[in-house]
Amino acid sequence: MARADPWSVMKVSFLLSIALGVCTIVAVAVLWMVLDAIGVFSTVGSTISDATTAEGGSSGGFDLVSFLSLSRVLVITTVIAVIDVVLATALATLGAFIYNMSAGFVGGVELTLAEDE
Numbered sequence: 001m002a003r004a005d006p007w008s009v010m011k012v013s014f015l016l017s018i019a020l021g022v023c024t025i026v027a028v029a030v031l032w033m034v035l036d037a038i039g040v041f042s043t044v045g046s047t048i049s050d051a052t053t054a055e056g057g058s059s060g061g062f063d064l065v066s067f068l069s070l071s072r073v074l075v076i077t078t079v080i081a082v083i084d085v086v087l088a089t090a091l092a093t094l095g096a097f098i099y100n101m102s103a104g105f106v107g108g109v110e111l112t113l114a115e116d117e
Helices: 006-037 040-052 070-106
Strands: none
Touching: 006 040, 006 070
């Protein structure tokens, strides 16, 4: 392989990054729902609330359940996924440019394919 077309690399890496981003968002949503269904957030939330309550008990402690709501978690996951799409696409395209420059010096990568009988 003597050259990788940067435009093709950018298109393919963009599509793969989008697919990975969607999979990440779905996986986080499913994981959050499972953890919520088994009561992890409420148990850990009550422990943290008890630990952060003032001595007199008049002021409530930190409310983990409202802080880690599904909508907030999905917004943060979406922002991270969008950043990942941009970075992965840019790095793959930069990698194609760097490969093309180094392939010009050393001649590229030679692949020998054989049919398995």
